Amino acid sequence: FVPAESIQGEALFVAERELLHQWNNVLRLRVGQHIALLDGLGMGYIAELTSLNKREAQGRILQRYAANGEPSINVTLYLALTRGERFEIALQKCTELGATAFVPLLCERSQADVSATKRERWQRIIREAAEQAGRGRLPSLHEAQTVAQALPQARGHLLLAETGQTLSFKAALALEPRQELAIWSGPEGGWSDNELEAAHQAGLISVSLGSRILRAETAPIAALAAVMFQFDQ
Numbered sequence: 001f002v003p004a005e006s007i008q009g010e011a012l013f014v015a016e017r018e019l020l021h022q023w024n025n026v027l028r029l030r031v032g033q034h035i036a037l038l039d040g041l042g043m044g045y046i047a048e049l050t051s052l053n054k055r056e057a058q059g060r061i062l063q064r065y066a067a068n069g070e071p072s073i074n075v076t077l078y079l080a081l082t083r084g085e086r087f088e089i090a091l092q093k094c095t096e097l098g099a100t101a102f103v104p105l106l107c108e109r110s111q112a113d114v115s116a117t118k119r120e121r122w123q124r125i126i127r128e129a130a131e132q133a134g135r136g137r138l139p140s141l142h143e144a145q146t147v148a149q150a151l152p153q154a155r156g157h158l159l160l161a162e163t164g165q166t167l168s169f170k171a172a173l174a175l176e177p178r179q180e181l182a183i184w185s186g187p188e189g190g191w192s193d194n195e196l197e198a199a200h201q202a203g204l205i206s207v208s209l210g211s212r213i214l215r216a217e218t219a220p221i222a223a224l225a226a227v228m229f230q231f232d233q
């Protein structure tokens with residue numbers, strides 16, 4: 001992926017430090033080579049590199065095409081921030097599976113570090129997973145929100161809640177044909193009673209993925225796989 005503004009007509013110009021490091025030192029690209037690029041907005045390009053050094057790269061666009069690899073349903077995942085690697089695994093796998101957007105969620109039982117360094121790391125994980133999966137668009141990463149901040153826009157969203165008398169996820173997906181969906185997934189310690197009550201009041205629909213309790217990173221991955229199985233074509 002290159003920033004969309006790197007491509008102006010037939011010209012390619014890249015000055016992002018991280019990209020140049022990847023091209024020079026990891027991929028060891030050379031002048032004259034043809035490279036495949038994505039702009040993260042749905043377009044793909046074949047370009048010839050005409051110069052490359054530590055500060056900038058230039059090239060000539062030879063071909064452009066509509067990048068496929070995007071699902072026919074838009075899914076936003078509200079992911080509770082969790083300890084260690086779990087949140088990052090969910091970001092990576094859900095990007096591969098076709099998530100459109102992520103909202104990191106600060107819950108009562110979240111263990112959270114939302115520093116700028118963490119955010120950059122999450123962006124990198126998403127970009128690398130999207131490249132690996134051949135996505136045409138880069139999923140967006142929203143600012144972290146508390147449950148209270150996110151609830152007012154959440155009517156009709158599906159909340160993964162493993163206990164209680166909840167609707168099955170399968171039944172919830174069958175309710176209506178969909179092009180858009182938002183799914184909330186909780187932290188390792190689960191949702192608090194306050195959060196469940198507030199979510200209910202705000203019009204979220206509690207759903208269950210079955211009778212087994214899944215890890216915090218497994219639940220959104222399983223839910224998204226089921227959505228793509230049913231709706232993506």
Ligand code: SAM
Nearest residue numbers: 160161162185186189190208209213214216219
């Ligand atoms: N000890 C916690 C509890 O009992 O509330 C378990 C939380 S679980 C490890 C982490 C999150 O994954 C839950 O908050 C929920 O969002 C989701 N989850 C796990 N298993 C699920 C299931 N069978 N159905 C729906 N959501 C599930």
